[in-house]
Amino acid sequence: MPSYGSEDRSSNHESRLVLKDGREVFLRPVVPADRDLIIDMFNRVSRRSIYQRFLRNLESLPDDLLYRLTHIDRETSFALAAVVEEGGGEAIIAVGRYAYDHREGYADLALVVRDDWQNLGLGKALLERVVSAAVKRGISCFGSMMDTRNTVMEKILRDLGYTVAYSLKTGVFQVRISV
């Protein structure tokens, strides 16, 4: 696998993105100091979206999971947050990430957008950027477990033109994506 190319080192992955309703969000990598912003986002995402993201009914973020979500191993992983000004401070309203799994030989993809910011093009834009960051590091195979009712994610993967294979495993889709 994959190692850092010079292109990745020079890029800070920061950019601005204009959404379908004209609002602008700031995209930047997740850092350990985002702990409280990630907790705040978790608390403001619907239980349905949390279920679709984690495929379980999490009431709160366990410490070990929170640590993994905020401490990104730059050699194998990447997490991109969408940030806005809200209530006099910053809020994270969406995160897309990949984590390369050496044993499986693919990168696990995950994506979540706060419900009040959904359907504005943010999920698709984040996924595209996260996949593109992975491709620059030589990763072309991705995987994810997905709720079989997640037609939004199916549509995004279709729209982005990736080659996607779905197989049913213990009631959820095991998704394999090649780009």
Ligand SMILES: CC(C)(COP(=O)(O)OP(=O)(O)OC[C@H]1O[C@@H](n2cnc3c(N)ncnc32)[C@H](O)[C@@H]1OP(=O)(O)O)[C@@H](O)C(=O)NCCC(=O)NCCS
């Ligand atoms: C999946 C998710 C990240 C998408 O984020 P988003 O910002 O709403 O996505 P986008 O706005 O970029 O795209 C959504 C697309 O689905 C379409 N859509 C909306 N509802 C839909 C539905 N019920 N069925 C199919 N497509 C639907 C939208 O019209 C849009 O398509 P368009 O761009 O052609 O108009 C978001 O819904 C989410 O956080 N869900 C919960 C977590 C999750 O499912 N994560 C994925 C598994 S890890």
